Amino acid sequence: MLAQLKGTEPLIRLESVSLSYGNKDILQNLTLDIRPGEILSIVGPSGCGKTTSLRVLAGLTPPTSGAVRLDGTEVVAPRRDVAIVFQDYGKALLPWRSAYGNIALALDAMKVPKAEHDEKIRDLLAMTGLSKHADKFPSQMSGGMQQRLQIARALAQEPSVLLMDEPFGALDAMTRQALQDEVLALSARTGVTVYFGTHDLEEAIYLSDRVIGLLPNPGRIGRVFDVPLARPRNQLRTREERAFLDLRHQLYDFVTGAEQ
Numbered sequence: 561m562l563a564q565l566k567g568t569e570p571l572i573r574l575e576s577v578s579l580s581y582g583n584k585d586i587l588q589n590l591t592l593d594i595r596p597g598e599i600l601s602i603v604g605p606s607g608c609g610k611t612t613s614l615r616v617l618a619g620l621t622p623p624t625s626g627a628v629r630l631d632g633t634e635v636v637a638p639r640r641d642v643a644i645v646f647q648d649y650g651k652a653l654l655p656w657r658s659a660y661g662n663i664a665l666a667l668d669a670m671k672v673p674k675a676e677h678d679e680k681i682r683d684l685l686a687m688t689g690l691s692k693h694a695d696k697f698p699s700q701m702s703g704g705m706q707q708r709l710q711i712a713r714a715l716a717q718e719p720s721v722l723l724m725d726e727p728f729g730a731l732d733a734m735t736r737q738a739l740q741d742e743v744l745a746l747s748a749r750t751g752v753t754v755y756f757g758t759h760d761l762e763e764a765i766y767l768s769d770r771v772i773g774l775l776p777n778p779g780r781i782g783r784v785f786d787v788p789l790a791r792p793r794n795q796l797r798t799r800e801e802r803a804f805l806d807l808r809h810q811l812y813d814f815v816t817g818a819e820q
């Protein structure tokens with residue numbers, strides 16, 4: 561199925577992306593345009609290929625056929641302007657480095673001059689609500705704070721694309737909602753394009769401009785849902801809107817139908 565945009569030059573293009581492991585087809589013919597600044601969520605039953613699609617977009621796993629283009633250039637390896645935030649913050653952060661040190665490492669990788677580190681790190685900590693926790697080590701931080709730190713570190717790359725793989729899956733509901741609002745604020749402030757894999761249908765609607773519904777075996781685009789909700793969004797009011805509730809029904813029907 562095609563999910564191409566009209567009128568806006570896409571930032572990311574998936575062109576008939578297919579992927580097989582051995583003789584098992586995992587992704588089939590994914591064709592999708594993502595416009596700059598868009599927040600796009602990807603949902604579907606467990607094992608339908610959300611993580612794999614994200615790895616292909618990141619240049620971590622090459623497709624068997626088809627191509628991913630970013631700003632017209634084929635993605636064949638990981639790029640600095642594409643940052644990834646994983647669910648498992650425990651593994652993503654370096655335990656022997658403070659919050660400050662974890663971000664400094666990302667700036668080193670970007671070859672940012674040391675003289676600029678302090679200001680940039682303070683900005684990133686402030687942006688993610690961690691200003692008071694610069695000297696804490698990951699083990700001294702809650703799950704939500706560690707995930708904020710992973711986001712701060714990803715933003716140190718000054719990415720044009722943020723790939724997020726079920727990033728809030730391990731967090732409690734209140735922390736999760738706070739971080740959803742952080743993602744919305746970051747997107748509004750930086751214009752970063754977000755590709756967000758999640759099991760949580762309400763999270764997908766709340767964040768997104770569009771929600772892509774994947775069908776399993778092999779993973780393929782079953783339906784594209786436009787989200788006609790105004791921004792800025794609000795955890796209470798947005799979730800009570802008629803359009804939100806209607807979409808929730810449609811997505812629920814889609815995912816339960818896809819599981820059968």
Ligand SMILES: Nc1ncnc2c1ncn2[C@@H]1O[C@H](COP(=O)(O)OP(=O)(O)OP(=O)(O)O)[C@@H](O)[C@H]1O
Nearest residue numbers: 581586604605606607608609610611612613759779
């Ligand atoms: N390295 C691999 N080798 C073989 N099969 C794999 C590999 N990685 C993933 N798969 C298979 O690809 C399919 C898609 O997996 P993927 O993790 O992308 O799905 P997902 O939608 O992210 O799942 P979940 O919602 O459970 O996180 C699954 O059937 C999985 O078993």
